[in-house]
Amino acid sequence: METENSLFGKTAIVTGASSGIGRATAVTLAGAGAAVVIQARRRERLEQVAAEISVDGGKVLAVAGDAGVPADVDLLLERTLAWTAGGGKCDIVVVNAGRGLAGGVLGSDPSQWQDLYQVNVIGAACLMRRAGQVMVKRKSGDIVVIGSVVGRNISPFSGFYGSSKFAVGALAEALRREVCGHGVRVSLVMPGVVVSGFQAVAGYTEENFGTAVAQFGQLLEPQAIADGIQWLLTLPPHVNVSEIMIRPTGQPAP
Ligand SMILES: NC(=O)c1ccc[n+]([C@@H]2O[C@H](COP(=O)([O-])OP(=O)(O)OC[C@H]3O[C@@H](n4cnc5c(N)ncnc54)[C@H](OP(=O)(O)O)[C@@H]3O)[C@@H](O)[C@H]2O)c1
Numbered sequence: 048m049e050t051e052n053s054l055f056g057k058t059a060i061v062t063g064a065s066s067g068i069g070r071a072t073a074v075t076l077a078g079a080g081a082a083v084v085i086q087a088r089r090r091e092r093l094e095q096v097a098a099e100i101s102v103d104g105g106k107v108l109a110v111a112g113d114a115g116v117p118a119d120v121d122l123l124l125e126r127t128l129a130w131t132a133g134g135g136k137c138d139i140v141v142v143n144a145g146r147g148l149a150g151g152v153l154g155s156d157p158s159q160w161q162d163l164y165q166v167n168v169i170g171a172a173c174l175m176r177r178a179g180q181v182m183v184k185r186k187s188g189d190i191v192v193i194g195s196v197v198g199r200n201i202s203p204f205s206g207f208y209g210s211s212k213f214a215v216g217a218l219a220e221a222l223r224r225e226v227c228g229h230g231v232r233v234s235l236v237m238p239g240v241v242v243s244g245f246q247a248v249a250g251y252t253e254e255n256f257g258t259a260v261a262q263f264g265q266l267l268e269p270q271a272i273a274d275g276i277q278w279l280l281t282l283p284p285h286v287n288v289s290e291i292m293i294r295p296t297g298q299p300a301p
Pocket residue numbers: 062063064065066067068069086087088089090092112113114115143144145146147166193194195196237238239240241242243244245246248269
């Protein structure tokens with residue numbers, strides 16, 4: 048049923064949908080009526096999310112792929128446009144796939160720097176570019192980019208990772224300025240600490256993470272970010288919340 052929080056009739060791409068924030072966002076947008084196209088590398092986990100959405104009556108297409116590989120980004124767009132009734136539809140793109148890395152410039156593992164930038168910055172920019180091209184032609188659309196609070200306030204605990212989120216935040220604002228005159232909204236969502244697969248991939252442990260965040264109280268679940276994304280997507284088309292930070296209430300910094 049169409050309500051004011053409805054995304055009925057829209058098609059949404061969500062990358063990094065096999066886990067965490069991406070998974071919660073895909074399920075939430077599908078629950079609000081959007082047809083969702085989900086991407087991640089782990090095909091089996093992606094299919095599980097797709098099955099979960101289908102069982103609840105949602106419309107979903109899983110396209111396994113690497114968000115850091117430009118050819119996979121192209122394929123994701125092509126499959127989406129071919130899938131939608133009448134063709135050419137891609138109303139919402141959530142640029143979420145990404146990974147963290149514990150440590151600063153001295154303390155992080157440099158053998159992971161390239162991989163991190165490839166998905167967090169290059170892949171994100173490729174998807175933003177492709178989505179922007181399609182949406183400018185249609186004169187409408189939403190591009191939601193997942194940054195981070197450490198992409199606004201750098202932290203020595205995640206300095207290298209934070210630099211990639213500064214970059215993607217700058218790209219989001221640059222894109223917003225390019226496309227806003229064509230009816231396309233761009234929103235940068237900057238989460239604080241969210242409990243997800245992120246911590247294990249980044250190499251956070253009790254010692255380099257758990258102790259520091261223990262004082263923050265209750266940490267966020269991915270659903271808090273998904274709810275924020277649904278909120279900004281369902282505002283009137285002439286209202287663009289171009290930046291939003293969502294932290295656990297007890298997180299003082301970054
Ligand atoms: N958790 C936090 O505290 C936090 C805070 C601020 C910002 N963020 C950002 O939020 C986003 C989502 O993170 P999360 O917390 O939900 O972590 P997560 O649970 O580890 O999920 C990350 C998702 O990204 C996908 N992914 C990673 N690399 C990929 C690649 N090369 N190609 C395609 N998919 C890829 C993963 O899927 P596969 O492994 O199956 O490919 C997974 O679905 C990231 O951009 C992260 O930087 C997280």
